[in-house]
Amino acid sequence: EIVMTQSPATLSVSPGERATLSCRASQSASSKLAWYQQKPGQAPRLLIYGASTRATGIPARFSGSGSGTEFTLTISSLQSEDFVVYYCQQYNNWPLTFGGGTKVEIK
Amino acid sequence: QLQLQESGPGLVKPSETLSLTCTVSGGSISSSSYYWGWIRQPPGKGLEWIGSIYHSGSTYYNPSLKSLVTISVDTSKNQFSLKLSFVTAADTAVYYCARHLGRAENWFDPWGQGTLVTVSS
Numbered sequence: 751e752i753v754m755t756q757s758p759a760t761l762s763v764s765p766g767e768r769a770t771l772s773c774r775a776s777q778s779a780s781s782k783l784a785w786y787q788q789k790p791g792q793a794p795r796l797l798i799y800g801a802s803t804r805a806t807g808i809p810a811r812f813s814g815s816g817s818g819t820e821f822t823l824t825i826s827s828l829q830s831e832d833f834v835v836y837y838c839q840q841y842n843n844w845p846l847t848f849g850g851g852t853k854v855e856i857k
Numbered sequence: 858q859l860q861l862q863e864s865g866p867g868l869v870k871p872s873e874t875l876s877l878t879c880t881v882s883g884g885s886i887s888s889s890s891y892y893w894g895w896i897r898q899p900p901g902k903g904l905e906w907i908g909s910i911y912h913s914g915s916t917y918y919n920p921s922l923k924s925l926v927t928i929s930v931d932t933s934k935n936q937f938s939l940k941l942s943f944v945t946a947a948d949t950a951v952y953y954c955a956r957h958l959g960r961a962e963n964w965f966d967p968w969g970q971g972t973l974v975t976v977s978s
Binding site for chain 2 (some may be wrong): 796849
């Protein structure tokens, strides 16, 4: 099983600033990495797949990078609705596994 | 637009079987290439993939739950279902159903809104 580790657990950022979230895989996930955003009381929403491809309707301020074991989600200029929780998920191997999440909070 | 909706009891007693159904609308569950999955999230915690099924009935399960889980599909009703046996308090969670592409492109989109299942006597 590929274990996904996200850091930091909580990220404090001011509105309008850049946020950089990390996701590390215990073994290579190739580019089979997705990012999700989860707002309180809602289901996760797909942001990024293939490590760097934005899903339909996702704003350009969200970008993904990385391959192998190190991945990054960058939010270029945080808007008020972006202060929520983000999860990464690998789909290179079964079982499909998620990271523990990063909460982005207002500084 | 494809939509998924979970349904089932919100309260299950310990040692009993949790049963949920996901109804797919706006598209056919028999569409080629797609898998249909279950994911859960304990209150305040992260996401755990439970298992997935193809319309033919082919399944993948998380090894951590495999002996307790059965996922089935009813193409005539455009539904797929989850059964989790011998539940404990640790199985209390929001249960989501979601679609993934298969063919090694297994990200989840879209998701159902989720349903909270509490295990308690």
